[in-house]
Amino acid sequence: MQKGDHLFLVDGSAYIFRAYHALPPLTRKSDGLPVGAVSGFCNMLWKLIEDARSTEVGVAPTHFAVIFDYSSTTFRNALYDQYKANREAPPKDLVPQFSLIRDAVRAFDLPCIEKEGYEADDLIATYTTQAVAAGGDVTIVSSDKDLMQLVGERVILYDQMKDKRLGPEEVKEKFGVYPEKMIDLQALVGDTSDNVPGVPGIGPKTAAQLLDEYGTLEALLERASEIKQTKRRENLIEFADQARLSKKLVTLDCETPLDTPLDDLFIHEPDGEKLVAFLKAMEFTTLTRRVAAALETDASEVERASLSVEGAPRGPDLDPVAANAPASGDTLFAATPQGLAERRREAATGEVIDRSAYETIRDAKTLRAWMDEAREAGILAFDTETSELSAYKGELVGVSFATRPGRAAYLPLAHVAADADLLSGPDEAETLGGQVPLGEALDILKPILEDPAILKIGQNVKYDLLVMLRHGVEMAPIDDTMLISYALDASNSLAGHGMDELSERFLGHKPISYKELCGTGRNAKPIAAVEIDKVTEYAAEDADVTLRLWRVLKSRLTAEGLAHVYERLERPLVPVLARMEERGIMVDRQILSRLSGRFAQKQAGLEAEIADMAGETFNPGSPKQLGEILFGKLGLPGGKKTKTGQWSTDVKVLEDLAAEGHELPSRIVEWRQLTKLKGTYTDALPNHMDEAGRIHTSFSMASTTTGRLSSSEPNLQNIPVRTEEGRAIRTAFVAPKGKKLVSADYSQIELRILAHIADIPQLKDAFRDGIDIHAMTASEMFGVPVEGMDPSVRRRAKAINFGIIYGISAFGLANQLAIPREEAGLYIRRYFERFPGIRDYMDETKAYAKKHGYVETLFGRRAHYPDIGAKNPQVRAFNERAAINAPIQGTAADIIRRAMIRMEPALAKAKLSARMLLQVHDELVFEVEEAEVDETITVVKNVMEAAAGPRVEISVPLVVEAAAATNWEEAH
DNA sequence: CGCTCCTAACC
DNA sequence: AGGTTAGGAGCGA
Numbered sequence: 001m002q003k004g005d006h007l008f009l010v011d012g013s014a015y016i017f018r019a020y021h022a023l024p025p026l027t028r029k030s031d032g033l034p035v036g037a038v039s040g041f042c043n044m045l046w047k048l049i050e051d052a053r054s055t056e057v058g059v060a061p062t063h064f065a066v067i068f069d070y071s072s073t074t075f076r077n078a079l080y081d082q083y084k085a086n087r088e089a090p091p092k093d094l095v096p097q098f099s100l101i102r103d104a105v106r107a108f109d110l111p112c113i114e115k116e117g118y119e120a121d122d123l124i125a126t127y128t129t130q131a132v133a134a135g136g137d138v139t140i141v142s143s144d145k146d147l148m149q150l151v152g153e154r155v156i157l158y159d160q161m162k163d164k165r166l167g168p169e170e171v172k173e174k175f176g177v178y179p180e181k182m183i184d185l186q187a188l189v190g191d192t193s194d195n196v197p198g199v200p201g202i203g204p205k206t207a208a209q210l211l212d213e214y215g216t217l218e219a220l221l222e223r224a225s226e227i228k229q230t231k232r233r234e235n236l237i238e239f240a241d242q243a244r245l246s247k248k249l250v251t252l253d254c255e256t257p258l259d260t261p262l263d264d265l266f267i268h269e270p271d272g273e274k275l276v277a278f279l280k281a282m283e284f285t286t287l288t289r290r291v292a293a294a295l296e297t298d299a300s301e302v303e304r305a306s307l308s309v310e311g312a313p314r315g316p317d318l319d320p321v322a323a324n325a326p327a328s329g330d331t332l333f334a335a336t337p338q339g340l341a342e343r344r345r346e347a348a349t350g351e352v353i354d355r356s357a358y359e360t361i362r363d364a365k366t367l368r369a370w371m372d373e374a375r376e377a378g379i380l381a382f383d384t385e386t387s388e389l390s391a392y393k394g395e396l397v398g399v400s401f402a403t404r405p406g407r408a409a410y411l412p413l414a415h416v417a418a419d420a421d422l423l424s425g426p427d428e429a430e431t432l433g434g435q436v437p438l439g440e441a442l443d444i445l446k447p448i449l450e451d452p453a454i455l456k457i458g459q460n461v462k463y464d465l466l467v468m469l470r471h472g473v474e475m476a477p478i479d480d481t482m483l484i485s486y487a488l489d490a491s492n493s494l495a496g497h498g499m500d501e502l503s504e505r506f507l508g509h510k511p512i513s514y515k516e517l518c519g520t521g522r523n524a525k526p527i528a529a530v531e532i533d534k535v536t537e538y539a540a541e542d543a544d545v546t547l548r549l550w551r552v553l554k555s556r557l558t559a560e561g562l563a564h565v566y567e568r569l570e571r572p573l574v575p576v577l578a579r580m581e582e583r584g585i586m587v588d589r590q591i592l593s594r595l596s597g598r599f600a601q602k603q604a605g606l607e608a609e610i611a612d613m614a615g616e617t618f619n620p621g622s623p624k625q626l627g628e629i630l631f632g633k634l635g636l637p638g639g640k641k642t643k644t645g646q647w648s649t650d651v652k653v654l655e656d657l658a659a660e661g662h663e664l665p666s667r668i669v670e671w672r673q674l675t676k677l678k679g680t681y682t683d684a685l686p687n688h689m690d691e692a693g694r695i696h697t698s699f700s701m702a703s704t705t706t707g708r709l710s711s712s713e714p715n716l717q718n719i720p721v722r723t724e725e726g727r728a729i730r731t732a733f734v735a736p737k738g739k740k741l742v743s744a745d746y747s748q749i750e751l752r753i754l755a756h757i758a759d760i761p762q763l764k765d766a767f768r769d770g771i772d773i774h775a776m777t778a779s780e781m782f783g784v785p786v787e788g789m790d791p792s793v794r795r796r797a798k799a800i801n802f803g804i805i806y807g808i809s810a811f812g813l814a815n816q817l818a819i820p821r822e823e824a825g826l827y828i829r830r831y832f833e834r835f836p837g838i839r840d841y842m843d844e845t846k847a848y849a850k851k852h853g854y855v856e857t858l859f860g861r862r863a864h865y866p867d868i869g870a871k872n873p874q875v876r877a878f879n880e881r882a883a884i885n886a887p888i889q890g891t892a893a894d895i896i897r898r899a900m901i902r903m904e905p906a907l908a909k910a911k912l913s914a915r916m917l918l919q920v921h922d923e924l925v926f927e928v929e930e931a932e933v934d935e936t937i938t939v940v941k942n943v944m945e946a947a948a949g950p951r952v953e954i955s956v957p958l959v960v961e962a963a964a965a966t967n968w969e970e971a972h
Numbered sequence: 973c974g975c976t977c978c979t980a981a982c983c
Numbered sequence: 984a985g986g987t988t989a990g991g992a993g994c995g996a
Contacts, residue, residue: 192995203993492986521973622992623978642978650979676980680989704986708983715988718982726981750983750985803984812984878984885985889983893986921983921986975994983986 001063001262003135008061009127010048011142012068012112013120015041016101018161020094021523029283034093038100039284044160045108046291048141049270061139063131063265066105067123068114075117076249082195083249100282107278107305109270111260118256121146125252128155130262139165146186146194149252151179161522176208184217187247196246199239201231205619213617217247228616228633229625272297277305286417341552341559348552349508351405358540359409360532362434367411367441371448373403380448381408381457381547382475384464385527385539390713391466392581392696396438397528399445400539402547408540412532413438432532442471449475457481459499459546462701465578478574481546484553486702487566491864492882497702503545506552511545512538565861569894570701572901576916577699577709579904584694585716585917585925588967589686591732596682599674599725606671613664620671623649629664636662652815677720681729688714699919705863706886707893709919717920721972730969740933742914743971744940744962745923748773749892750805752956757858757887758841759955762834767956774798780834781827800831804838805888807881842884849883857890858952859898892922895958899947900924906943912936925968933964 001007019040029035045066052060076083090098105112113123121144128138128150136154140147143159148171151157157166164170171179188207190198202210214220221240227233236243272295279288281304292299361367374380381402386394395414402408412435436444448454449468458464461480468475485497495501503511517538518527527535557563611617614633618625627647630636636657640648651669658666688695697716699709711717719733720726735741751773755763766776775786778797784790796817803813814824832839846868849855854864863886868879900919907914914936918925924944928936944960965971 201993205992619992621979621990624992644977646978648978672980676990679991680981684989703988706986708986710987712988715982718980718988720981721983722981806984806986809984816984882985889986892983923983973996975996977992977994979990979992981987981989 001131001134001136005062005131005134005136006060007063007127007131007136007138007262007265008048008052008065009124009138009140010045010064010066011120011124011140011144011147012066012101012105014142014144015044015066016094016098018522019044020091020097034097035100035282035284037094037097038104038282039287041101042104042279042282042284042287045104045110046287048160049108050294052267061267063136063262064267065111065113065127065260065265067120067127068102068112069120070114070116070118073117074119074122075253076119079248080245084194087193087195104278104282107270107275109268109274111265113260115256115259118253122253122256123258125150125254126256126258127262127265129254134262145175145182146191146250146252148175148179149182149186149250151182175204177211181211181216183247183251184211184220186250187217187243188220190246191250194249196249197239197242198246199235199243201235205622206232206625209617209619217243229628230632232628270295273302274305276302281305337555337559341555344552344555345506348506348548351507351509351548353507353509353541353544354406355512355537355541357406357408358536358544360433360536361409361411361436364436364440364444367436367444370401370403370409371444373407374401374448374454375451377403378453379403379455379457379547379550381543381550382449382461382464383458383539383542383546384467385535386467387414387526387528390696390698391463392470392584392698393690394467396467396471397526398535398539399441400536400543402540402543405548405551406544408544408547410532410536410539411436411441412535413441415528415532415535418529418531442473446473449473452477455479457546457550459502459542459549460702462574462578462581462699465575466582469578469582476575478571479550479554480571480574481549481553482702483570483574484550484557484566487562487570487861488553488556488560489864490702490705490707490862491866492705492879493867494864499542499545499549502549502553507545507548509545511541514538562860562862565859568901569707569859569861569897573701573897576900576904577701580916580918581696581698583915583917583927584690584692584696585927586692586694586734586736587685587689588732588734589689589693591734592682592686592729595728595732596678599678599682603671603674603678606667606674610664610667610671613667620668621675623647626668630657634664636665673723673725677726677729681720685714685732697918704893705882706890707857707861707863707897708889708921709893711918716918719968727969730972731967733968735927735966738930740928740930740964740966741917741968741971742926742928742933742936742940742962742964743923743968744926744937744944744960745920745972746892746896746944747959747961749895749922749958750888751801752954752958753858753888753891754805754838754841755956756954757891758835758837760835760837764956774801777801777831781830796827800827803828804831805885807842807884809877809881845884845887846880849880855883855886857887857894858948858954859891859894861890861894863887863890895947896922896924896944899944902943902947903940906939907936910935910939912939914940923972925971928964937962937964 016037020037102112115123124140124147131138132154138155139158140150141158141160143157147157151166151168151171168178171182175182175185177185185207188199188202189204190196210220214223221236221243224233224236224240227236276288276292276297276299279291280299280302288299361370383400384396385398387397388394397414398410398412400408400410415432415435417432449456450473455477456475457479460482461478465475481502482497485502495505500511500513503509517530517534518524557566610620614629618629620626624646626649631647640653642648654665654669685695695714697711698713699711701709703710720729752767755767762780766773774794774797775789778784778789778793779786781797782793784793799816800813808828810821810825810828813827814821817824845855849865849868853866854862856862865879865883867875868883870876896919903916912932912935914926914928914932916924916926926936926940941960941962945958948954948958963971
């Protein structure tokens, strides 16, 4: 080896496990031999060789080897008998594959290196050291952190799965230290999977920071007594020897005696016939074809090789579920809605779900037959499977249907061979039968999905609506089992409205979960690459379960008097929200990046100040470390502790300290605010932008107890507004050229609703007369005139008004106003004296909730509080406050929902092109043609202000304030 | 990698 | 003090 040469070292053992875990466990050869890991391994290796063959000289490997662990006992066990002691034995079906994988490496004509008493890592370390000494470059194909210590100027780690290369800078970024200090860092942190003990309580962040400060592990251990944090100091002293032992365990041996000298690793073209013979024997059809083509070998001329292992253990065959229960119908006349609902419920719990009865639709003719069935039934449970979880970018992979319980099918549309990605599974021909071409399928589906006579039933149907919308299909009419469940059972303690939960609750059946189907994290694979038969079971089951749930739940709506809530507040909002999500809001990337830079600068400055004041560098973002500095090292008076017994360091605590003249806490508060703004907004938002520069949030209609919407991925309902720096972020939300953003928000809507519901004359009068409501409250309570009122008096009244909405407690008010609890109690008593209606409302609401188990908004939406009678006074009081708040918050939520539902027709009627983009609880944001701004504002205000009527006549006016500007900050 | 805890952004 | 979602730290499998 010489300068300019490039050695590739593949960490074979790690490769095996990655290949094994990345593939479904049941990949087998025709004789039952498990070969999933071999298959994955060969594909990864071939990919690497292919890349190398096509890469330019100088980067491509000149030397190449695959390194394996030889056995589990190494020289490290002599140092520490517990080393890797808790490693589990490899999975049974993997064991017979080990020798096959070595055969594979030989078939590729690559050196297969292993040595008794050493780990693969030691051999890698030794070859690396020698290659660098000879002037060569090294690429280690692995992502094991134990190998990071080898990284250097000429040595990189290559993570093939993620296609990421790690040099010294990347190591530093990942672990906080350069590779030279990795050994010391690992010695401190330890490694649970290898049983390397390390020092308790020290994680990677702390370790990096300590090494940064003290230089080396040895220096740190010697000067451990200087550490300020009590627990950390004690641990470093007590476990110093353990750290030294750990260091020996994690240090790789660079002087392993080598049986194959470095120069013998010189690469050469694999022998086509030999390799093809092996791959054929393994029945890797696709890979055989590829390799044969690349190496110009005629596969049909080559015979299968004989393998070193034959007929290894066969896996147990899965017993298919035999029972096939008949679908239950409404055979008896149901005299009342309650009777029907009850019988449906009973029937559903007894049904058995047979996945083997589901069909896979492979041709247009069968699909048409299914659509005929839907037409006949008048209903179609419908579910889409997409390539990504977010509806606005996921591609359609397949759709499933159900027309009656047990009668369900899956239509694959864009499935690919399981080995379309790097890791090979079974071959194309085995898994992919025919698929109806997407265009043809849509032509058949569209008339049904848009047929007003056929009800499309979905679970979270907004998702499917969005997906189909992007394929030019406007699904209608729709029903949504999730929303029916939500209208029926919204609660702060009962389970949610996800399909799996509903199925278990109402059908007593646990459906295949998405995780089971596709795996999670590193092992996750796209649903398009999962075998179609499995997806059929999963997807058709979803449609089947949705249909069964619909039968149970829909009948309850009438029986329980909730049809109005569902029909007027839930169902019609679905397409409205789908369109809002699809539109997205335009964001100016430049503004965000400028802000981000500014924040970064300020942040760095603050960090320096903080380190200076603390006398050491630490992570201000770690409440644990911060607590130790403030209350341990600096000895400041610590106040609260959190649930877990740690010092609390929330804003309140820090601001109290700051008020006493301590500088550090106020710097921390600033740092936190800045870090939050940067991390959550200026840095994160650009990742959510599409090609057109727009952000599409996802609104959830069923995740709050009260009827409010929520927004996620990203959450656009918590964009900063309080501070000036925060508001700057809003300036990045803009209208495109020629348009304006219009923001319209209800003024004091919850207080107005309270005034109406509790029937408080003074409050109602004040709202009718347009008087400052908080000043009026203050004047009533403290007997001071509104004119020339001390702002702090008004502030107190304002806090009380909000407190009332939240189901006030002396504790909460005292906290908010930073006054003694007795004083807060006094305020509350006086408030009740002045506004006795409020106390009556609270008492009545509590009594109602206890009696019925739920409370209602003015529009009949229910929020359930099953724990309101709890023995535990804290739990009970919490439920009482929530029950007091829910009708107020919920009525406001209902009103804005009604406004949103009416908005689009109202705008259309006025021939306005304004498009509604966002909802933020009491605010709606629109994108409006400049020329139409004034007219739009008029329509928007009218719709919003009149939204409660005619069903509910609120006895105070609802007032909406609206403004237009080029960005959200100025419009708000 | 997934979970809990803590903190903080919004109405 | 009512209703939310997100991100970082730390821990354990």
